Amino acid sequence: MLTATDWSAIRLTFELAGVTTLLLLVLGTPIAWWLARTRSAWKGAVGAVVALPIVLPPTVIGFYLLVAMGPNGSVGKLTESLGLGVLPFTFAGLVVASVFYSLPFVVQPIQNAFEAIGERPLEAAATLRASPMDTFFSVVLPLARPGYLTATVLGFAHTVGEFGVVLMIGGNIPDKTRVVSVQIYDHVEAMDYAQAHWLAAGMVVFSFAVLLLLYTLNPTGRRRA
Amino acid sequence: MKTMPSLLTGLVLTAVFSAPAGADEVQVAVAANFTAPMKTIAADFEKATGHKAQLAFGATGKFYAQIKNGAPFEILLAADDETPAKLEREGVAVPGTRFTYAIGQLALWSAKPGFVDDKADVLKQGTFNHLSIANPRLAPYGAAAVETLTQLGLLGALESKFVQGENIAQTYQFVSSGNAELGFVALSQIYADGKLKGGSAWIVPGNLHNPIRQDAAVLVKGKDNPAAAALMEFLKGEKARAVIKSYGYSL
Structure with a gap:
């Protein structure tokens, strides 16, 4: 069955996915709002950057993050000058990488939800003298709920399923960067197939359950969000 | 698109005429640490014998899993001596073909x-x-x-x-x-x-750790491939050994 190191990897994976999803909901909301409302010429470029992680192989993201966040990279020099040290091989580094890697899975559903709301509810709120902030929290957010549900589930699940990026910048440190996907990889490489099966089958069950939950709770999500 | 038919014809002609008589291909799984020397050796091997060695580089444990599950490799150049021995015991490597091609430093x-x-x-x-x-x-x-x-x-x-x-x-x-x-x-x-x-x-002085013996073996898929036998011989030859040593391995 599962060993202590397996459980530690599972706990770490959920911590990483939880922190990443929370950060993404906070960071993703203004980005999604801007993308949904703007008429700026930059909309296409920003949308493309947000979508990049869908297309890029995780090895590319991982490799560039390793170089950029390292002591010779621009991000690494910045974090070192701020006294934070360099990010690779740390939990914080994995969070930064995961935020970038799962960004489109959170921003796009929220953006779609915002776009689906349209102008009229906002205009109606404005005629009732609601401030923009008030409108956002009392009108926009409740209407965008299906989008937020999709974003939360996909952001979380996508981070749990992350492998290539973590492999490239994690350094496989127990309790800090050794997540479930890396642990499974290790078991397979070490020819310990029985251990690999326990964790791998667990991932299949988990992923199916999460998606089932999403489609059950949010059956119209695809249309509305 | 005009160039496509002529390009294809060219490729077909190349394939038909450039291969010397009796030239074969051999699929080789190579341990990641042996990447650089093996590229040189494969080029020398091709020049010397006309056979072609197709190289795949990676971790030995991954190759083991792939070979056990039907990967088309004919020779394994492992990073250890255990994996080839294990494959031989399991009937996937040809008995009597194992030898130490390099000792890692x-x-x-x-x-x-x-x-x-x-x-x-x-x-x-x-x-x-x-x-x-x-x-x-x-x-x-x-x-x-x-x-x-x-x-x-x-x-x-x-x-x-x-x-x-x-x-x-x-x-x-x-x-x-x-x-x-x-x-x-x-x-x-x-x-x-x-x-x-x-x-x-x-x-690191060799007395601080067990020797890192890297063994090669012919796999069952390459049993009757003359190019596989030729590559194993070539690896034992003076020319290949000189390359291996120049990359810091002992023998």
């Missing part, structure tokens, strides 16, 4: 010049945040690194600074990108034409 390396001294005092001083090693559970060079640190009595002090690469290539990448100040890599990665390519290194 471990080195403590930093991308910074002057960081690693020739007595490895840097390990005792511990003036670094990360020490990169290959995962000792998966990679023979990682196991040798742990044995070396145990012999030096430094394992307990340094374990918390480990960052692990999945194979020796990734271990090297952590050090070369500067994310780890130093690490235990294969000498073959930092050595060419008999000298260090850059940075600073300590060549």
